[in-house]
Amino acid sequence: MSHHDAAHAGGPHEVHGDHRPSIYDPRRWLFSTNHKDIGTMYLVFAIVAGLIGGAMSGLIRWELKEPGITFLPHLVHVPHAILQQVQSGIMNAEQLWAWKVDAAKHFYDTLVTYHGLIMIFFMVMPAMIGGFGNWFVPLMIGAPDMAFPRMNNISFWLLPVSFTLAMISFLVPGAGDHPGFGGGWTLYAPLSTNWGGGAHPSAYHDGPAMDFLILSLHIAGASSILGAINFITTIFNMRAPGMTMHRMPLFVWSMLVTVWLLVLSLPVLAGALTMLLTDRNFHTNFFNPAGGGDPVMYQHLFWFFGHPEVYILILPGFGMVSQIVSTFSRKPVFGYLGMAYAMVSIGLIGFVVWAHHMYTVGMGLDLEAYFIAATMVIAVPTGIKIFSWIATMWGGSIDFKVPMLWAIGFIFLFTVGGVTGVVLANSGVDTSFHDTYYVVAHFHYVLSLGAVFAIFGGFFYWIPKMSGYRYNGFLAGLQFWIMFIGVNIVFFPQHFLGAQGMPRRHVDYNDAYQYWNNISTIGYVITAVGVLVFLVTLAEMFLVKRKAGANPWGEGANTLEWSLSSPPPFHQFNELPVIKPEAGH
Amino acid sequence: MKRGALFTAAAGAAAIFGAGSAWAAEGAPTPGGVHFQEPATAVMRDIVSFHDNWLMPIIVGVSVFVLALLLWIIVRFNRRANPTPRKFTHNLLIEVIWTIAPVIILVVIASQSFPLIIKQETIPTSEYTLKVTGNSWFWAYEYQDLGVSITSSILPDDEVVARNAGNPEVPARRLLSTTEPLVVPVGANVHVLVTSNDVIHAWAVPSFGVKEDAIMGRVNETWFNVETAGVYYGQCSELCGKDHAFMPIEVRAVSRAEFAQWVVAQGGTMPGAPAAGAGEAPEAAAVGPTR
Numbered sequence A: 001m002s003h004h005d006a007a008h009a010g011g012p013h014e015v016h017g018d019h020r021p022s023i024y025d026p027r028r029w030l031f032s033t034n035h036k037d038i039g040t041m042y043l044v045f046a047i048v049a050g051l052i053g054g055a056m057s058g059l060i061r062w063e064l065k066e067p068g069i070t071f072l073p074h075l076v077h078v079p080h081a082i083l084q085q086v087q088s089g090i091m092n093a094e095q096l097w098a099w100k101v102d103a104a105k106h107f108y109d110t111l112v113t114y115h116g117l118i119m120i121f122f123m124v125m126p127a128m129i130g131g132f133g134n135w136f137v138p139l140m141i142g143a144p145d146m147a148f149p150r151m152n153n154i155s156f157w158l159l160p161v162s163f164t165l166a167m168i169s170f171l172v173p174g175a176g177d178h179p180g181f182g183g184g185w186t187l188y189a190p191l192s193t194n195w196g197g198g199a200h201p202s203a204y205h206d207g208p209a210m211d212f213l214i215l216s217l218h219i220a221g222a223s224s225i226l227g228a229i230n231f232i233t234t235i236f237n238m239r240a241p242g243m244t245m246h247r248m249p250l251f252v253w254s255m256l257v258t259v260w261l262l263v264l265s266l267p268v269l270a271g272a273l274t275m276l277l278t279d280r281n282f283h284t285n286f287f288n289p290a291g292g293g294d295p296v297m298y299q300h301l302f303w304f305f306g307h308p309e310v311y312i313l314i315l316p317g318f319g320m321v322s323q324i325v326s327t328f329s330r331k332p333v334f335g336y337l338g339m340a341y342a343m344v345s346i347g348l349i350g351f352v353v354w355a356h357h358m359y360t361v362g363m364g365l366d367l368e369a370y371f372i373a374a375t376m377v378i379a380v381p382t383g384i385k386i387f388s389w390i391a392t393m394w395g396g397s398i399d400f401k402v403p404m405l406w407a408i409g410f411i412f413l414f415t416v417g418g419v420t421g422v423v424l425a426n427s428g429v430d431t432s433f434h435d436t437y438y439v440v441a442h443f444h445y446v447l448s449l450g451a452v453f454a455i456f457g458g459f460f461y462w463i464p465k466m467s468g469y470r471y472n473g474f475l476a477g478l479q480f481w482i483m484f485i486g487v488n489i490v491f492f493p494q495h496f497l498g499a500q501g502m503p504r505r506h507v508d509y510n511d512a513y514q515y516w517n518n519i520s521t522i523g524y525v526i527t528a529v530g531v532l533v534f535l536v537t538l539a540e541m542f543l544v545k546r547k548a549g550a551n552p553w554g555e556g557a558n559t560l561e562w563s564l565s566s567p568p569p570f571h572q573f574n575e576l577p578v579i580k581p582e583a584g585h
Numbered sequence B: 001m002k003r004g005a006l007f008t009a010a011a012g013a014a015a016i017f018g019a020g021s022a023w024a025a026e027g028a029p030t031p032g033g034v035h036f037q038e039p040a041t042a043v044m045r046d047i048v049s050f051h052d053n054w055l056m057p058i059i060v061g062v063s064v065f066v067l068a069l070l071l072w073i074i075v076r077f078n079r080r081a082n083p084t085p086r087k088f089t090h091n092l093l094i095e096v097i098w099t100i101a102p103v104i105i106l107v108v109i110a111s112q113s114f115p116l117i118i119k120q121e122t123i124p125t126s127e128y129t130l131k132v133t134g135n136s137w138f139w140a141y142e143y144q145d146l147g148v149s150i151t152s153s154i155l156p157d158d159e160v161v162a163r164n165a166g167n168p169e170v171p172a173r174r175l176l177s178t179t180e181p182l183v184v185p186v187g188a189n190v191h192v193l194v195t196s197n198d199v200i201h202a203w204a205v206p207s208f209g210v211k212e213d214a215i216m217g218r219v220n221e222t223w224f225n226v227e228t229a230g231v232y233y234g235q236c237s238e239l240c241g242k243d244h245a246f247m248p249i250e251v252r253a254v255s256r257a258e259f260a261q262w263v264v265a266q267g268g269t270m271p272g273a274p275a276a277g278a279g280e281a282p283e284a285a286a287v288g289p290t291r
Helices: A002-008 A026-030 A035-063 A080-087 A093-141 A149-171 A209-237 A250-281 A295-329 A336-349 A365-377 A379-393 A402-425 A427-433 A437-467 A473-499 A511-544 B006-017 B042-076 B092-121 B157-165 B256-265
Strands: A173-175 B025-027 B128-135 B138-143 B148-152 B182-185 B190-196 B201-205 B210-214 B220-224 B230-234 B249-254
Touching: A026 A035, A035 A093, A035 A149, A035 A437, A035 A511, A080 A093, A093 A149, A093 A173, A093 A209, A093 A250, A093 A295, A093 A437, A149 A209, A173 A209, A209 A250, A250 A295, A250 A336, A295 A336, A295 A379, A295 A402, A295 A437, A336 A379, A365 A379, A365 A402, A365 A427, A365 B092, A379 A402, A379 B042, A379 B092, A402 A427, A402 A437, A402 A473, A402 B042, A427 A473, A427 B042, A427 B092, A427 B210, A437 A473, A437 A511, A473 A511, B042 B092, B128 B182, B128 B201, B128 B210, B182 B256, B190 B201, B190 B210, B201 B230, B201 B249, B210 B220, B249 B256
Parallel strands: B025 B230, B128 B190, B182 B249
Antiparallel strands: B128 B138, B138 B148, B190 B220, B201 B210, B230 B249
């Protein structure tokens, strides 16, 4: 990027002594303590992980295109021992195919598992918290960098380590001879244990895959906790003079709530994983009823982490959508305090609703009644957010630039995912929908069409700031429309499949479910074309190099990052900006 | 199956599976279906009615309302139609309204939701107690009081084809039919105990409105009362490993007389009846209320 700096030299926002090293210097990245460089690494990591996780969902959808196990058997790994049997004639072609079909069943389960884990831990979280959070929290509060720059470095670099362990786990033996862990991202005991024995030892996970996965998630958790501590310290202590808590942009508020959820919930996951580890390796019985333990305890511990986790995935998106909607409506956010405290209350209530993931576990009337009531309460602050975004746009002068398309798409599709969440909150109806495709449709509407839409919105909102270049509006708009149509075709029919009773995580289905499964797979192909257009948009932007200028969005973009050059100087705010009261909300 | 029961078994099977028009109802997915499977119990009818009459109008209404507001904004407040943005940021009245209105809607939903779970979770006085045990990867069923126990595995694809070649009364369904269907009496409260021998499974029959996790070391309970004779399918609904998709549930609801025949055919004893075949009548011959 040195030639780029030269082109910018003498620009109005250029800071003297901007010691930006070459992008080809590996030390710049390995030893980076710069929040913007670390943010960039997080974003690149998230894109790579997203492509891998997305490819896995492609394999899932291709297998589910028609009944029967027809596609995945072609992809399974055939061990040497089986090949020898084929060569020596002990096993004929038909038997080999039967072996492959059997292996494909477990392979399918592993794809479902790793797709979920990758999208959650290695795509959405790194993009939102590590990527946009690192880049824009310091810029928006007027701080020169994060509070602990070297801890920021280790937060990021633990993640590729964790991802590598997860990929090793995908490939080493999991259940019997079958590679990888196939018990779903929730890692429910006893399926995730190696107690085995009995008629079907491969019904458990006796191989090292699960141990690698535990290690991987421990490290990902450590990475997130370190990052969260960094954000909390930065936001509490490094705000520029005059930047009071109630003047912080809503994206910073969303990050503050998110990282608190991380700090409070991840240790519980770590505890559950450690108990799983000792149950597997040191003969403890935390989750084994034969030794006085309880498998349901694992579910309580997991979801005590898992439910705040789903808010961790969506809250930064709330923040980004608020910034985008305000910018392109050229109007301040409506009901700023209500918006901020709606996120705080979503975070708080998010800690007391976990067992709505477990309605069929046999919890009894009183607990079900409590969790129904507590869960539905979340609809109130969520409604405040939806209506406040609409009120922000109301009376505005709206520019439908690409980030705004994603934000409006987010608001509507998150509403659709939200109302099916209210349906599922009612345990009486959840009896029918639990563990069916209705649930798959619901959480993909809030995550795949919610969180991911917010990520794309944030990406196109800030990419001119981050790279210094403008994207091609036609290509980016094309991607939005292709993906908007594609993901809806993927996930809307899954409500129907769920109502009809199709259970999730089934590799094969009765022929009656073929119609909507086929349409869902067609939707995947459309979505995949959208992802290709995204990659083309990225490549085109970096090849054509249209200069973005400090503020490409005009008067509506009034947070601090737009007062800096694009890209911002390597070190910004050597002199702290002073925020005056009227610049607030 | 006990000694001497072979003939009875054959006769019983003929009576049940060859019976005339008993198979009016079928609880199975329909091709391209978008709605629930046909309800076969009062609980499932309540679920469908709660969903269709209360939840659907509310969630469709909310979604359409939000969509309409967004479309209006797009038409009315785009840059061309409204070049000068207004600057308001607060309106106490509207904020109070959009906080209170959802609360009222949720209270309405809860008023319908709680009676439903009370009905589901309160197990009525039951005539029969059925114990369901999940195994990797098949179901075991026991009427302990009647001395009947069977195991039920998936009907392999080639047998599905073979069975359907004979144009049977009840066509076999791929991934749903079993080697040995569970038989239950129509019009009787059945108290279901659910547990597992290994990993967690879930016993689910969509048209009964029943789904209960099968967990090692725990006995969960639920209940059903099937209203019409028929065959009802379900599938394991908690990921349990490689063959999770291949441990279906097939329930045949039959008249009380046919049920009694089936029990005897399986070597069991109906309460009050003299011991059939060999073996003693179980101690708990009087299968009274379980609660």
